Amino acid sequence: MTSLDLSTGSLRDVNAALQTAESGEFVITHPQGAHALACGLNASVEVKIEGPVGYYCAGMNQLATVLVDGNAGTGLAENIMSGSVTITGNAGQSAAATGHGGLVVIHGNASARCGISMKGVDIVVGGNVGHMSAFMAQAGNLVVLGDAGDDLGDSIYEARLFVRGSVASLGADCIEKEMRPEHLEFLTTCLTESGMDADVSGFRRYGSARTLYNFQPDDVDAASESTERSDG
Amino acid sequence: MSNEWHLQKSHTFSPEVMAEIRRAANTGVYSIRGFGAKRQLPNFDDLVFLGASMSRYPLEGYRESCGTDVVLGARNASEPIHLDIPVTIAGMSFGSLSANAKEALGRGASAVGTSTTTGDGGMTDEERSHSTKLVYQYLPSRYGMNPDDLRRADAIEVVVGQGAKPGGGGMLMGQKIDARVASMRTLPEGVDQRSACRHPDWTGPDDLEIKIIELREITGWRKPIYVKIGAARPYYDTALAVKAGADVVVVDGMQGGTAATQDVFIEHVGIPTLAAVPEAVRALKELGMHRTVQLIVAGGIRSGADVAKALALGADAVSIGTAALVAIGDNDPALDEEYRAIGSAAGYWDQYQAGNDPAGITTQDPVLASRLDPELAGRRLANYLKVLTLEAQTLARACGKSHVHNLEPQDLAALTVEAAAMAGVPLAGTTWIPGKDETDRESD
Ligand SMILES: Cc1cc2nc3c(=O)[nH]c(=O)nc-3n(C[C@H](O)[C@H](O)[C@H](O)COP(=O)(O)O)c2cc1C
Numbered sequence: 272m273t274s275l276d277l278s279t280g281s282l283r284d285v286n287a288a289l290q291t292a293e294s295g296e297f298v299i300t301h302p303q304g305a306h307a308l309a310c311g312l313n314a315s316v317e318v319k320i321e322g323p324v325g326y327y328c329a330g331m332n333q334l335a336t337v338l339v340d341g342n343a344g345t346g347l348a349e350n351i352m353s354g355s356v357t358i359t360g361n362a363g364q365s366a367a368a369t370g371h372g373g374l375v376v377i378h379g380n381a382s383a384r385c386g387i388s389m390k391g392v393d394i395v396v397g398g399n400v401g402h403m404s405a406f407m408a409q410a411g412n413l414v415v416l417g418d419a420g421d422d423l424g425d426s427i428y429e430a431r432l433f434v435r436g437s438v439a440s441l442g443a444d445c446i447e448k449e450m451r452p453e454h455l456e457f458l459t460t461c462l463t464e465s466g467m468d469a470d471v472s473g474f475r476r477y478g479s480a481r482t483l484y485n486f487q488p489d490d491v492d493a494a495s496e497s498t499e500r501s502d503g
Numbered sequence: 504m505s506n507e508w509h510l511q512k513s514h515t516f517s518p519e520v521m522a523e524i525r526r527a528a529n530t531g532v533y534s535i536r537g538f539g540a541k542r543q544l545p546n547f548d549d550l551v552f553l554g555a556s557m558s559r560y561p562l563e564g565y566r567e568s569c570g571t572d573v574v575l576g577a578r579n580a581s582e583p584i585h586l587d588i589p590v591t592i593a594g595m596s597f598g599s600l601s602a603n604a605k606e607a608l609g610r611g612a613s614a615v616g617t618s619t620t621t622g623d624g625g626m627t628d629e630e631r632s633h634s635t636k637l638v639y640q641y642l643p644s645r646y647g648m649n650p651d652d653l654r655r656a657d658a659i660e661v662v663v664g665q666g667a668k669p670g671g672g673g674m675l676m677g678q679k680i681d682a683r684v685a686s687m688r689t690l691p692e693g694v695d696q697r698s699a700c701r702h703p704d705w706t707g708p709d710d711l712e713i714k715i716i717e718l719r720e721i722t723g724w725r726k727p728i729y730v731k732i733g734a735a736r737p738y739y740d741t742a743l744a745v746k747a748g749a750d751v752v753v754v755d756g757m758q759g760g761t762a763a764t765q766d767v768f769i770e771h772v773g774i775p776t777l778a779a780v781p782e783a784v785r786a787l788k789e790l791g792m793h794r795t796v797q798l799i800v801a802g803g804i805r806s807g808a809d810v811a812k813a814l815a816l817g818a819d820a821v822s823i824g825t826a827a828l829v830a831i832g833d834n835d836p837a838l839d840e841e842y843r844a845i846g847s848a849a850g851y852w853d854q855y856q857a858g859n860d861p862a863g864i865t866t867q868d869p870v871l872a873s874r875l876d877p878e879l880a881g882r883r884l885a886n887y888l889k890v891l892t893l894e895a896q897t898l899a900r901a902c903g904k905s906h907v908h909n910l911e912p913q914d915l916a917a918l919t920v921e922a923a924a925m926a927g928v929p930l931a932g933t934t935w936i937p938g939k940d941e942t943d944r945e946s947d
């Protein structure tokens with residue numbers, strides 16, 4: 272176990288140590304809200320951060336397991352590719368934004384735009400998520416144990432959203448969908464993996480109505496033919 | 504023969520305007536197309552070089568050296584980009600362009616020592632391997648964005664806006680979203696993709712500053728970071744980009760090309776390139792950052808004269824999109840019949856979104872794409888880039904400059920009052936710069 276102290280070492284030195292390690296366990300003390308901490312990791316290292324972090328903590332994570340004992344600012348684990356990022360406290364805006372893979376677990380609440388443009392990541396939020404969460408979400412799963420704010424899943428593509436509490440409102444083209452056995456199965460595994468305890472039967476599923484997938488031109492001149500395109 | 508002299512054409516409701524009204528009435532969808540603004544705008548043709556005279560000493564046309572190299576990104580990056588010529592290839596996505604077209608751009612640019620740029624849709628192995636210097640765009644959509652590509656790029660360009668559509672997001676119509684493009688963007692095949700117009704995880708220059716730190720931390724502070732803005736408020740946007748930590752600012756004027764944008768956006772949003780350059784330069788100078796943070800100018804650059812004029816106004820390099828596509832075969836008169844068969848004509852083709860480009864450039868159709876020979880097309884691009892450079896050098900020598908970067912506004916005069924005001928150079932034959940009085944000019 273290697274201990275790195277941000278009250279004495281620079282961000283560059285700490286990140287360089289984490290980025291060049293091929294394995295091992297690290298503890299970072301006195302993060303004091305530092306931005307871009309533990310970003311760009313690309314190996315199976317385990318990193319524990321003792322305290323609050325600023326923007327883009329664990330950004331673009333690959334393979335590494337990062338645990339934040341505290342709160343995080345904007346863009347926690349943004350564009351995560353693989354590995355996992357867990358935070359005991361609350362996350363600011365755009366948590367796990369554009370994440371392509373891996374797992375992000377937020378034990379507290381996540382602010383607005385959680386999972387915006389997500390592309391394959393799984394996100395589990397113990398508390399609530401703010402407005403515009405899963406905006407333009409393309410793939411992956413957002414699991415919310417609490418409530419969701421306004422415009423959930425606006426302009427959503429193929430991501431799946433599971434919310435246990437209330438949804439203030441659904442965004443454009445986002446609709447409630449049937450919970451099928453495979454969804455319950457997924458939730459059971461996902462919650463176990465994230466160390467969350469919740470009854471899966473209490474969740475509702477939301478996803479894309481797929482009505483915004485293509486422009487729908489009228490064609491008055493060719494009135495006899497329908498120009499509507501159907502999409503799956 | 505009927506006498507038609509009594510037929511009076513309306514300038515307000517011209518045949519083109521009426522055709523668009525009919526098109527709108529028939530479809531209920533706004534017009535989406537590629538290419539750049541088509542209407543007449545004040546541009547670099549409205550400026551002329553003064554050349555050497557009694558008080559200025561020219562350099563010998565072929566013998567005396569006139570440098571053209573440019574270093575980009577030395578402000579913060581430990582591995583700045585060295586280009587042999589001040590003309591780069593602008594970001595155009597794989598998806599909007601075929602893989603062969605991307606390869607041709609890489610081959611042509613690499614042959615003459617300059618860079619190419621990825622686009623909205625990620626980096627392909629083909630373009631990485633054919634471009635010796637590759638700039639990786641970091642866009643709001645983050646399609647295909649991954650840290651491995653970030654690390655194998657030679658520079659990173661944070662795209663805030665594009666000249667064709669400042670304030671607008673990307674588009675790629677369903678007919679171009681084939682299986683490969685769809686999987687690179689994590690989208691269902693065949694959707695009309697509308698990508699975000701705002702970055703998902705930062706808002707405003709203070710956030711951008713932190714974002715840039717993250718990008719530098721992930722790439723070990725080695726790569727130059729560019730910030731690309733559509734020309735809207737170039738003075739403020741340039742200043743804020745510098746404040747956010749940009750090594751290079753890319754300003755793309757309203758003539759700038761696009762793969763697919765609403766026509767109303769292309770023609771009505773943003774300001775002309777000519778008007779944007781002096782404003783960006785003013786911001787850099789006021790911050791004491793001119794030449795420390797490099798300025799790349801794009802939007803309607805066609806000739807060595809355009810290159811030289813942009814540099815004379817204070818740019819460090821220019822970037823080309825449409826001209827590069829034309830050089831590799833876009834709008835080729837040899838294909839006129841085929842363009843006509845799909846409702847256009849050579850020289851007018853702007854349906855880049857349609858995916859049925861007979862030249863094999865703006866398409867994902869394998870049969871059409873295979874028509875473009877990337878080696879030959881690459882040679883054409885290399886030749887064209889050489890000509891741009893030779894022309895810029897010739898003009899610089901005529902003005903007595905041993906490096907194209909020594910060109911200055913004092914080498915220019917304007918042919919129109921508008922251009923004089925926008926470029927901040929005197930109307931030809933006068934000392935008049937609209938908007939500036941004598942005292943302003945002396946303090947310059
Ligand atoms: C086919 C095509 C695709 C483009 N794709 C992108 C893109 O993905 N990202 C971007 O920032 N700009 C894109 N642009 C704009 C260019 O980067 C550049 O700003 C513009 O072409 C410059 O103007 P010019 O075409 O008059 O040279 C595209 C332009 C064209 C013509």
